[in-house]
Amino acid sequence: MxxxxxxxxxxxSKMAANVDALYIFLLIVSAMxxxxxxxxxxxxxxxxxxxxxxxxxxxxxxxxxxxTWSIIPLGVFMxxxxxxxVVYFQGRTPPRxxxxxxxxxxxxxxxxxxxxxxxxxxxxxxxxxSDIKLIMTSQDVIHSFYxxxxxxxxxxxxxxxxxxxxxxxxxxxxxxxCAEYCGTQHSGMIGSIVVMESAQYQAWMSGxxxxxxxxxxxxxxxxxxxxxxxxxxxxxxxxxxxxxxGRPVQLEDGRIITVDENYIRESILDPGSKVVKGFKPVMPxxxxxxxxxxxxxxxxxxxxxxxxxxxxxxTASTSAPASAPVQGSQVQ
Amino acid sequence: MATPTAPAVERENYLNKHYGVExxxxxxxxxxxxxxxxxxxTFFFFIGGIFALLIRLELLTPQGDLVQxxxxxxxxxxxxxVMVFFFLIxxxxxxxxxxxxPIMIGAKDLAFPRINLLSWYLYIxxxxxxxxCMLTGGVDTGWTFYTPFSTAFTNxxxxxxGLAAFVAGFSSxxxxxxxxxxxxxxxxxxxxxxRLPLFIWAHYATSLIQILGTPVIAITIVLVAxxxxxxxxxxxxxxxxxxxxxxHLFWFYSHPAVYIMILPSMGVIxxxxxxxxxKRIFGxxxxxxxxxxxxxxxxxxxxxxxxxxxxxxxxxxxxxFLTYFVGVPSAIKVFNWTATLYKGSIRYDAPMLYxxxxxxxxxxxxLTGLFLACLGINVHVTxxxxxxxHFHYIMVGGVLMGYLGGIHFWWPKISGRMYPESWARLxxxxxxxxxxxxxxxxxxxxxxxxxxxxxxxxxxFQILNVLSTAGSTVLGLGYxxxxxxxxxxxxxxxxxxxxxxxxxxxxxxxQSPPTTFNFDQEPVVTWEAYNYEExxxxxxxxxxxxx
Numbered sequence: 001m002x003x004x005x006x007x008x009x010x011x012x013s014k015m016a017a018n019v020d021a022l023y024i025f026l027l028i029v030s031a032m033x034x035x036x037x038x039x040x041x042x043x044x045x046x047x048x049x050x051x052x053x054x055x056x057x058x059x060x061x062x063x064x065x066x067x068t069w070s071i072i073p074l075g076v077f078m079x080x081x082x083x084x085x086v087v088y089f090q091g092r093t094p095p096r097x098x099x100x101x102x103x104x105x106x107x108x109x110x111x112x113x114x115x116x117x118x119x120x121x122x123x124x125x126x127x128x129x130s131d132i133k134l135i136m137t138s139q140d141v142i143h144s145f146y147x148x149x150x151x152x153x154x155x156x157x158x159x160x161x162x163x164x165x166x167x168x169x170x171x172x173x174x175x176x177x178c179a180e181y182c183g184t185q186h187s188g189m190i191g192s193i194v195v196m197e198s199a200q201y202q203a204w205m206s207g208x209x210x211x212x213x214x215x216x217x218x219x220x221x222x223x224x225x226x227x228x229x230x231x232x233x234x235x236x237x238x239x240x241x242x243x244x245x246g247r248p249v250q251l252e253d254g255r256i257i258t259v260d261e262n263y264i265r266e267s268i269l270d271p272g273s274k275v276v277k278g279f280k281p282v283m284p285x286x287x288x289x290x291x292x293x294x295x296x297x298x299x300x301x302x303x304x305x306x307x308x309x310x311x312x313x314x315t316a317s318t319s320a321p322a323s324a325p326v327q328g329s330q331v332q
Numbered sequence: 333m334a335t336p337t338a339p340a341v342e343r344e345n346y347l348n349k350h351y352g353v354e355x356x357x358x359x360x361x362x363x364x365x366x367x368x369x370x371x372x373x374t375f376f377f378f379i380g381g382i383f384a385l386l387i388r389l390e391l392l393t394p395q396g397d398l399v400q401x402x403x404x405x406x407x408x409x410x411x412x413x414v415m416v417f418f419f420l421i422x423x424x425x426x427x428x429x430x431x432x433x434p435i436m437i438g439a440k441d442l443a444f445p446r447i448n449l450l451s452w453y454l455y456i457x458x459x460x461x462x463x464x465c466m467l468t469g470g471v472d473t474g475w476t477f478y479t480p481f482s483t484a485f486t487n488x489x490x491x492x493x494g495l496a497a498f499v500a501g502f503s504s505x506x507x508x509x510x511x512x513x514x515x516x517x518x519x520x521x522x523x524x525x526x527r528l529p530l531f532i533w534a535h536y537a538t539s540l541i542q543i544l545g546t547p548v549i550a551i552t553i554v555l556v557a558x559x560x561x562x563x564x565x566x567x568x569x570x571x572x573x574x575x576x577x578x579x580h581l582f583w584f585y586s587h588p589a590v591y592i593m594i595l596p597s598m599g600v601i602x603x604x605x606x607x608x609x610x611k612r613i614f615g616x617x618x619x620x621x622x623x624x625x626x627x628x629x630x631x632x633x634x635x636x637x638x639x640x641x642x643x644x645x646x647x648x649x650x651x652x653f654l655t656y657f658v659g660v661p662s663a664i665k666v667f668n669w670t671a672t673l674y675k676g677s678i679r680y681d682a683p684m685l686y687x688x689x690x691x692x693x694x695x696x697x698x699l700t701g702l703f704l705a706c707l708g709i710n711v712h713v714t715x716x717x718x719x720x721x722h723f724h725y726i727m728v729g730g731v732l733m734g735y736l737g738g739i740h741f742w743w744p745k746i747s748g749r750m751y752p753e754s755w756a757r758l759x760x761x762x763x764x765x766x767x768x769x770x771x772x773x774x775x776x777x778x779x780x781x782x783x784x785x786x787x788x789x790x791x792x793f794q795i796l797n798v799l800s801t802a803g804s805t806v807l808g809l810g811y812x813x814x815x816x817x818x819x820x821x822x823x824x825x826x827x828x829x830x831x832x833x834x835x836x837x838x839x840x841x842x843q844s845p846p847t848t849f850n851f852d853q854e855p856v857v858t859w860e861a862y863n864y865e866e867x868x869x870x871x872x873x874x875x876x877x878x879x
Contacts, residue, residue, distance in 0.1 A: 006792055009780045022708045023779070030699040037670060037695050041688065044673035045680070050610070057675040058865045061615035061668075069667045070660050077656035080706050085649055087708025092645050107485075141481040142575060144640065144715060148781025151712040155641045157576070158480060159569025162642045175790065179715040179783040181474045183481060184401050187786035 012174055012195065013150035014167040018087050020151070025083070029076060091152065094165035098133035099126075102213065102296040105136065105143035105156045108185035110176065113296060116205065117212045122191035124176070126168055127201035133165040135261055135299075139292050144180035147193055155180055161261045168195040217301025220294050229283070238283060239276045245306035250277045264299050342827075345748065345845040360445035361848055366430035367746070368452050373427060374815070376418040376459060383411035385808060388770075388801040396788040404787040405472040406488070410462075412475030417497050418459055420731055421589065424596035425507055425542075426455070428738045429535045431746060433511055435839040436529050438520025438857065440849040443513040451506035458500030465492040474785060476586070479567035479578040483559040490560055494553040501546045501553075504592070508542030511535050520838070522857035529837055529861050530606075530619050534599025537623035541588045541595075541630065549585035552578065579641055583634035591630040593727055594694075595623055597734025598665055601687050604737050605669050607835040608684035609676030612862035615668040622661035629658040639710045648707055655705040662698050666691065677868075681833070682756030686737030689764040693729025697722060700775065718778025721771045729767055736763070736814060741835075743818060744828030748845040751821040755813060763810035769803025834871060836862050 011017060048056075101124065104111040112120045126132050136145060138158040145164060146153040149172075154164035178189035196204060221227060229238035239249070245264075248256045252275045257263060266273060268290065271283035290298070342348060346363045356364060387407050390398040399407065430448065434441050442448050465471060471493040473482040482490050515528075515536050556578070558564045565571030567578040606613050613619055635643055635651040669691060678684070700722040703709050713719065740756055743749070773796040782793045789797070831840040842851050859866065 006780050007776055019708055019712050022706065023703070023712075026703050026706060026709065030702065033699055034695055037666060038692065040670050041673065041691055044670070044676070045678050045688070048609075048673060048676045048678050050677045050679045054677060055868055056610040056677040056864060058612055059614060059671075059675065060612070061618065065671070066615050066618045066664065066668075070664055073663050074656070074660055077659060077702065080702060081653055081656050084652060084706035084708040084710075088639075088648065088652075088711065089645060091708070091711055141485050142478055142641075146715070146781075146783060148712070153640045153711050153714065157569070157642050159575075160642070175781065177781070177783045181405075181476075181478070181481075181785040183472075183485060184405065186405070187396075187401070187783075187788050190790075 009151075010149040010170075010172070010174065012168055012170040012172060013147075013152065014169055015087075015091050016149065016151045016169075018090065018151075022083055022087055026080060029080075091165075094133040094163060095131045098131035098165055100133050100135060100300070101126075102293075102300070103134050103136035103145065103156065104139055104292045104296070105145070105178070105189075106139040107141065107183050108178070108189040110145075110178075110189070110191045111293070113213060113293065115213050115300060117216070118205065122176075123194060124191070125194045125196060125201065125204050127198050128168050128171050128195050129198070131165060131167050133163065135161050135163055135296070137161050137265075137292055137296075141182050142180050143178045143182050143189065146177040146179035147174055148177070149174040150193075153179055161265060163261075168193070171195050171197050213297050213300040214304035215301075217297035217299070217304070220290070220297055221301055224286070224290070237279070239279060241302050241305050243306045245303045247306075251275060252277050252279075261299050261303075264302050265295060268295060268298060342748075343843060344847060345843065346848045347748070347845050349848050358449075360441070360449055362430050362434050362442050362445065362448055363746075363846065363848075363850075365448050365452050366427055369422060369426040369430060369455070372452075372456060372459065373419050373423050376414050377423075377811075379463075380411050380414040380419055381808065381811065383407050383414065385804065387411060388804040390787065391789075391797045392801050394789050394791045394794050401787045402472060405474075405785070406466075406470040408785060409472050409474050410466050410470055413471070413493060413497065414462065415727075416475055416589070416593075417500050418455070418462060420593040420727055421500075421504055422455060422507070423731065424593075424600065424735050424738065425511070425535060425538055426452075426503075428531075428600065428735070428742065429511065429538075429596060430507070432742065432839055433514060433532060433535055434518070435842065435846060435850050436532055436837055437515065437518060437523050438838050438851065438855040439514060439518035440851070442510045443518055444510050447506050448510055451503040451510070454499055454503035454506070458496045458498075458503060461492055461496035461499060465489045465496060476582060477556060477578075478582075479556065479559070479573075479575045480569070483556055483566075484568050484570070491557050494557055498550050498553045501550050504542050505546045508539035508546075511539040512543070515539075520855045520857055523838075524857075526617075527857060527859075527861050528620070529599075530602035530613060530616070530623075531596075531599035533620040534595045534602070534623045537627040538592050538595045540624075540627050541592050545585045545588040545592070545631070548581060549589075552581040552585070555581070576638070576642060579638050580635065583637045584631075587634040587637065588627075588630040590723070590726065591626050593731045594734075595626060597690070597731045597738075598623065600734045600738035600741070601669060601690050603835075603837070604683045604687040604741050605672050606862045606864065607741070607833050608679045608681060608687070609672050610678075610864045610868055611672055611676045612860070612864060613668065614671040614674070615664075616861065618664055619668050622664045625661040626658060629654070629661070633658055636705060636710075637714075639707060640714055652705055652707045652710075656702070659698065659702060659705070666695060666698070680757070682751075682753060682760055683737045683741035683833075685757055685760035686733050686740060686763075689760055689767075690730060690733035690737060692764065693725050693733060693767060696772075697725030697729055700725065712781075713778050715783055716778035717774040717782050717784055720784050721774035721778060724771045724774075729771070732811075733763070736760070739814070739818070741833070742839070743821070744832045745839055745844050745846070747818075747822050747825070748828050749821045749825030750828050750832065751825055752817055755817045759810055759813035759817075762806060762813065766803055766805075766807030766810045770800050770807050771803070773797075773799040773803070834867055836864055836867055 100115045102113040110122050112124045136156040138156045143156040144153055145156055150166045152164060152166050154162050172195055174193045176191035176193050178186060229236045230241050244259050248258050250256050269287045271285060272281045275281045346361055390404055469489050471488045473486055555566050559566045565573040567573040567575050602613050602619060633651060633655045636655045639648050743751055777796040782789055828844045830844050838855055
């Protein structure tokens with residue numbers, strides 16, 4: 001699987017090719033700059049070595065020259081910045097219809113849960129050629145989900161969701177590293193991403209049991225009595241949740257925010273912080289009552305109440321760009 | 333200007349005026365305090381170096397075998413803390429700056445000699461706390477102390493390590509304060525701002541960062557301690573805090589801190605290149621102002637350490653954009669140093685070889701900074717060995733090359749003795765080669781995907797790690813050599829003349845070593861900085877003093 005002495009990481013995602021192209025551009029520019037400076041230094045040092053009877057020629061400096069070697073590099077830097085920004089933006093913007101996988105990191109393992117219900121530890125099976133969106137949180141300290149072959153990395157924080165995505169292009173098994181130091185076994189927090197051909201993936205999928213994540217979310221929703229206030233048929237003491245995901249809502253203080261994974265999460269754990277206009281802050285907190293996995297299931301369930309066609313946007317998390325307000329009227 | 337021969341009997345100077353332990357521990361002479369710092373930073377460099385060597389030895393093999401995982405984590409944490417807070421930050425300002433800032437501007441001492449001594453004691457108290465912390469269990473968070481790991485999870489000695497950095501921070505603030513006041517108020521008549529050596533400009537810029545940035549890390553340490561001890565919810569989301577807030581506060585200081593480390597070395601390089609090219613620095617104004625520009629812009633780029641930490645895309649765009657601007661003044665410096673060589677009259681004495689080494693390593697360190705500033709690449713290489721290689725090129729390649737160049741350049745002035753030139757040239761070469769062997773493979777290692785702070789690693793990374801470890805032994809040897817022959821020279825070296833390099837600058841117009849108050853009478857400056865033309869013209873008849 002791995003060569004003994006790699007000088008270049010495997011290229012196994014759409015993003016990898018983009019990042020490599022950018023990297024090669026920077027390598028070329030840097031090699032040129034290094035050569036220019038080294039050659040100048042070596043040449044001057046040899047050519048103007050102290051000799052008897054020769055004196056240095058005093059040169060005060062030159063403003064045009066200073067401007068030249070400030071402005072030209074700055075221009076090149078701006079190309080790097082823009083190109084880098086474009087690649088970064090792609091890497092931070094998951095496609096709308098990406099398959100979702102929930103990730104819970106803890107010292108020192110990765111727990112991964114497919115929307116269809118499969119659960120894995122330190123291993124993630126995905127089909128080649130699909131968009132995979134990771135909705136990640138940590139149970140304890142900060143970790144970082146890093147797959148070198150995909151050129152993809154995203155810190156995983158406790159207390160919130162961060163989002164990442166990738167599009168594998170090549171079947172194979174790739175390293176999943178934790179890249180943010182997280183304690184004793186940080187370097188043992190290694191997993192693998194298994195990218196499979198579609199047919200194999202289907203076979204793997206059918207081999208596992210358990211219903212979809214949203215179904216377990218529905219069960220938890222019922223068990224915790226959420227439906228007493230968040231009613232399906234009529235307006236309860238809390239907002240109705242159908243069709244709410246991905247839509248803007250107005251809060252008590254007049255702000256308008258888009259309902260995303262982080263907002264649902266926050267509303268379960270800290271319900272008083274962002275109350276929808278027209279409702280009273282009567283909901284109790286569920287902090288400590290639900291595990292990260294149960295939270296994920298609840299989020300998946302509430303999302304399932306808003307079919308993709310109805311949902312306006314797709315983004316979650318702080319790391320995705322705040323989408324432009326959905327055109328049309330707002331809820332509430 | 334220069335004394336014709338070294339006198340047979342040593343003249344009175346700052347070293348032989350008083351004897352005894354008390355005359356050192358209670359001294360207010362900036363030159364003696366500089367030597368106190370020289371001893372203490374060398375001690376901490378040695379400790380940090382041993383940690384580094386153990387780290388490299390552990391990484392020889394993919395599996396963890398030399399030490400335990402926890403021990404390894406403590407090794408890299410303490411390597412980072414000792415090197416950053418107790419070596420790199422004080423090394424050039426507190427040793428060379430302390431010695432030279434007053435002399436270069438024609439002053440008798442720093443503005444606050446007692447505060448200067450206090451700052452050394454604070455450094456020592458901080459250092460002792462750090463030593464005690466390491467000897468009684470140590471700390472394992474990485475020098476970055478990321479929360480909530482540091483506040484709620486690790487059971488190692490966070491508070492004590494934090495206190496050590498806190499106290500040492502005040503030492504740094506006081507040094508900066510002292511320099512700023514001294515440079516403003518105590519310049520000799522005629523020493524205008526535009527005649528200041530670039531070493532002084534660099535230290536002025538550094539001091540600004542020290543007094544503006546360091547209090548922020550002090551506050552951050554207090555907040556971490558409060559959360560750890562009193563469970564105040566500041567950074568831990570379980571207590572209602574925000575872990576990213578910590579990272580913002582930490583990097584608001586710790587990114588500018590990189591410029592605290594590198595700017596003084598840049599000042600050293602300007603002095604050396606001018607002297608051994610026999611030329612005024614090309615574009616003096618641009619080099620001087622670029623130091624200030626770095627100090628100011630350095631405060632606006634901290635979140636480039638956080639591109640994958642969970643900040644918004646738009647914040648990342650702004651910080652990437654601003655980061656490219658801080659690259660410009662650094663580039664200006666490198667171009668001007670190179671241009672200074674043009675039509676110079678260049679000598680290859682040991683300090684100049686170190687300066688060449690600095691240019692070589694800083695160029696690579698600076699250019700790889702562009703990779704990290706580039707958002708698309710940063711995602712892949714951040715928190716990998718690419719970052720480790722990059723900051724070692726700047727902080728060790730740059731800072732240490734500058735420091736060693738400076739120590740060699742001013743050693744005759746500091747000690748009154750000449751060191752063996754051929755050994756010194758050899759050590760410059762060994763350090764340069766050893767450095768590249770150690771750290772260049774780490775760029776490749778990083779792009780291939782090896783994360784940093786890994787105690788064990790997949791076997792395909794081994795060859796590059798072996799290369800790096802092999803290089804580190806060469807590098808270690810290169811660093812040991814100056815320790816030996818400089819010590820040797822203090823006893824056996826030839827007495828140094830007043831101005832062995834025919835260098836410009838007030839420090840070369842007083843005896844070696846200087847008297848306690850530096851000058852017999854207050855100098856009056858009537859010339860521009862780096863007046864090498866006049867010096868060489870005046871000394872045409874004399875045989876140049878070979879090193």
